[in-house]
Amino acid sequence: MTNGDTVHRSRGTTCRSTLFPSIRAGMRDYAEFTLSESDDGSVRTLALKGHLRVFSLGDLDARLRPLDGQFQRIDLSEVTDIDTTGAWLVSSYARDRGIETTGASEQARRLFAALGNMQENEAEPQPRPSLLMRTLGDVGNVMIGWGNGFLQSIAFLGELVAALFTTLRHPSRLRGTALVHHMQYVGINSLWIIGLMSFLIGIVIAQQGAVQLEQFGAEIYTINLTGRLSMRELGILMTSIMVAGRSGSAFAAQIGTMKLTEEVDAMRTIGVSPMEALVVPRVLASMIMMPLLGFYSAVLSIIGGAFISNFALDIPFWTFLQRTQEVVPITDVWIGLIKAPVFALIVALLGCYQGMQVSGNAEEVGTRTTQAVVTAIFTVIVLDAFFAIFFTEIGWK
Amino acid sequence: MTDLSGGYEGEYPIVVEGLRNAFGEHVIHEDLSLRVRKGEVIGVVGGSGTGKSVLMRSIIGLQHPTAGRVEVLGHDMLQPHEEAGIDIRSRWGVLFQGGALFSTLTVGENVEVPLKQFYPEIAPDLRSEIARFKVRLSGLPEEAAYKYPSELSGGMKKRAGLARALALDPELLFLDEPTAGLDPIGAAAFDSLTRELKETLGLTVFLITHDLDTLYAICDRVAVIADRQVIAVGTIPELLALDHPWIQEYFNGPRGRAALAAKGDPEVESAMDSTGKTGA
Numbered sequence: 001m002t003n004g005d006t007v008h009r010s011r012g013t014t015c016r017s018t019l020f021p022s023i024r025a026g027m028r029d030y031a032e033f034t035l036s037e038s039d040d041g042s043v044r045t046l047a048l049k050g051h052l053r054v055f056s057l058g059d060l061d062a063r064l065r066p067l068d069g070q071f072q073r074i075d076l077s078e079v080t081d082i083d084t085t086g087a088w089l090v091s092s093y094a095r096d097r098g099i100e101t102t103g104a105s106e107q108a109r110r111l112f113a114a115l116g117n118m119q120e121n122e123a124e125p126q127p128r129p130s131l132l133m134r135t136l137g138d139v140g141n142v143m144i145g146w147g148n149g150f151l152q153s154i155a156f157l158g159e160l161v162a163a164l165f166t167t168l169r170h171p172s173r174l175r176g177t178a179l180v181h182h183m184q185y186v187g188i189n190s191l192w193i194i195g196l197m198s199f200l201i202g203i204v205i206a207q208q209g210a211v212q213l214e215q216f217g218a219e220i221y222t223i224n225l226t227g228r229l230s231m232r233e234l235g236i237l238m239t240s241i242m243v244a245g246r247s248g249s250a251f252a253a254q255i256g257t258m259k260l261t262e263e264v265d266a267m268r269t270i271g272v273s274p275m276e277a278l279v280v281p282r283v284l285a286s287m288i289m290m291p292l293l294g295f296y297s298a299v300l301s302i303i304g305g306a307f308i309s310n311f312a313l314d315i316p317f318w319t320f321l322q323r324t325q326e327v328v329p330i331t332d333v334w335i336g337l338i339k340a341p342v343f344a345l346i347v348a349l350l351g352c353y354q355g356m357q358v359s360g361n362a363e364e365v366g367t368r369t370t371q372a373v374v375t376a377i378f379t380v381i382v383l384d385a386f387f388a389i390f391f392t393e394i395g396w397k
Numbered sequence: 398m399t400d401l402s403g404g405y406e407g408e409y410p411i412v413v414e415g416l417r418n419a420f421g422e423h424v425i426h427e428d429l430s431l432r433v434r435k436g437e438v439i440g441v442v443g444g445s446g447t448g449k450s451v452l453m454r455s456i457i458g459l460q461h462p463t464a465g466r467v468e469v470l471g472h473d474m475l476q477p478h479e480e481a482g483i484d485i486r487s488r489w490g491v492l493f494q495g496g497a498l499f500s501t502l503t504v505g506e507n508v509e510v511p512l513k514q515f516y517p518e519i520a521p522d523l524r525s526e527i528a529r530f531k532v533r534l535s536g537l538p539e540e541a542a543y544k545y546p547s548e549l550s551g552g553m554k555k556r557a558g559l560a561r562a563l564a565l566d567p568e569l570l571f572l573d574e575p576t577a578g579l580d581p582i583g584a585a586a587f588d589s590l591t592r593e594l595k596e597t598l599g600l601t602v603f604l605i606t607h608d609l610d611t612l613y614a615i616c617d618r619v620a621v622i623a624d625r626q627v628i629a630v631g632t633i634p635e636l637l638a639l640d641h642p643w644i645q646e647y648f649n650g651p652r653g654r655a656a657l658a659a660k661g662d663p664e665v666e667s668a669m670d671s672t673g674k675t676g677a
């Protein structure tokens with residue numbers, strides 16, 4: 001009956017290997033087929049051969065496509081084995097084109113029957129809008145996101161203030177253990193890195209300042225420069241940036257992961273307010289520790305300056321420190337200490353806020369954490385500029 | 398040794414011997430042994446926290462035991478061997494207790510991951526069609542293929558995990574409580590799907606379950622884990638003949654009776670009547 005006229009093979013090789021699929025991807029037993037004609041020429045049959053399994057499909061689909069409509073029957077008698085994917089491919093191909101299949105083995109027939117029971121509701125994916133529309137849509141969404149984000153974080157601040165008042169009225173509801181834990185995490189654990197950073201920054205300011213001031217013979221003002229800059233600006237600014245990177249990100253990731261695992265929802269159902277249990281301790285801990293860290297950072301940066309001027313400027317270490325006490329007005333210290341809790345509030349609030357916004361998937365935790373850090377640092381720097389002008393205007397020069 | 402088309406030739410695709418697992422001081426398994434026969438559905442039962450999931454994790458190489466031997470498809474799982482490791486991974490499918498779907502991918506893309514990993518030559522269009530077919534096969538509506546795991550219900554996540562486990566038509570299936578969280582109709586559909594696949598494709602299934610109906614419906618043998626060991630392996634009538642209090646209570650408790658009544662297996666019933674006079 002058959003007089004095979006065409007043999008279609010992909011990638012020519014049919015060696016039976018005992019190696020592993022990844023290695024033998026190029027030399028696998030791909031499914032083959034032949035096209036033949038019944039003796040009277042009325043029915044053309046496509047005979048599939050070999051394995052009809054997921055690993056042997058290869059580009060079978062693409063190879064069959066040009067033959068569409070050239071045959072009226074699929075013969076499976078030479079198929080050695082078949083799995084659900086192979087059975088599905090043949091049965092849906094045959095059904096879509098109204099072709100009959102013959103020669104199916106017992107195994108194949110059972111698989112067809114099992115698949116036939118499955119209801120076939122081909123849901124088409126929603127059509128994708130064009131590139132222009134998608135870009136415009138994305139831009140719009142980003143803008144709306146910014147606007148909403150700003151409003152929502154203000155609302156979040158309001159909720160936080162309300163929760164803080166509740167805590168003030170019922171001090172027993174304050175989570176003491178959590179507060180101390182976060183104070184340790186935000187404060188104690190970062191002493192080393194903040195200290196080192198500040199010390200090095202002090203060295204850079206003193207050394208670079210000295211090079212410039214030397215030109216006017218005013219090296220002695222290096223002490224003013226280092227002392228006042230550290231106390232007034234850099235100590236707290238650098239500390240805020242470090243805390244945003246270290247703790248703000250941790251807050252966002254911790255709370256975000258808890259949102260994903262529904263822990264935050266579970267809290268709510270038990271009657272525990274996530275605001276009180278998660279956010280208040282973190283924000284309070286940061287607000288308590290940040291002034292201390294900022295002052296510590298300023299002191300270490302002055303020590304760094306004194307250290308380098310000992311060698312580079314011939315100002316002895318102790319003289320530098322004594323002179324610092326004389327030239328740095330106490331208002332500089334106040335300015336640093338006033339700014340610290342505000343910056344701490346921003347860093348911790350944005351960390352917790354972004355964490356609370358997480359929903360959906362793991363990637364979201366990552367983007368929200370990044371946003372927490374970036375928005376916190378940006379806001380801190382903008383506010384610092386306002387503070388600088390404000391304090392100068394009120395006469396704290 | 399291994400041939401993709403022929404599958405595993407030996408008698409026991411899973412062999413565990415003298416397994417010991419411990420988390421710090423807490424010993425989970427001590428000298429645990431189990432052999433799973435080719436082509437059988439083995440049900441693994443035991444109380445909560447007896448170490449069924451840990452056993453599965455040590456068989457598939459995610460939990461490193463402190464002692465013992467684990468062999469899967471003739472390969473020693475404790476000897477790292479990269480090529481054999483890849484080969485074995487293309488021949489098993491795993492459904493985790495919690496679903497373990499990739500949260501940044503849609504269900505369809507989740508199913509495509511193993512296909513893409515092992516058979517990159519399949520065209521993307523065909524691959525996503527195969528994925529949608531697997532999604533339907535596991536009992537989900539096809540629209541679910543376009544959803545993200547966070548948009549699915551608990552039972553739907555289970556089914557999506559099953560679809561991913563079935564993506565490669567593996568010869569070895571590890572299922573950790575596949576019917577937990579499924580409605581009874583869905584659970585029955587799962588039972589018949591598993592039976593059909595086992596009979597047509599000769600699958601070997603390692604099935605952890607608390608679902609007595611599933612045990613009666615599809616398991617050839619049942620392994621009971623208690624006291625840090627597999628205390629018994631056998632068909633349900635064989636287990637009923639044993640005089641172990643936990644086994645008796647498990648199968649002769651009110652739920653065991655109800656499941657049996659629904660199944661109505663005369664062989665089991667007679668075994669139960671002769672041993673389980675204590676049952677309700």
Ligand SMILES: Nc1ncnc2c1ncn2[C@@H]1O[C@H](COP(=O)(O)OP(=O)(O)OP(=O)(O)O)[C@@H](O)[C@H]1O
Nearest residue numbers: 420423425443444445446447448449450451452494
């Ligand atoms: N990562 C881990 N660290 C410490 N102990 C663990 C860990 N994973 C599991 N365990 C302990 O091992 C024991 C067995 O856990 P396993 O998850 O295997 O239980 P199970 O039999 O699957 O229970 P269930 O039926 O509830 O799923 C438990 O007592 C659990 O506390």
Ligand SMILES: [Mg+2]
Nearest residue numbers: 449450494573
């Ligand atoms: Mg478990």
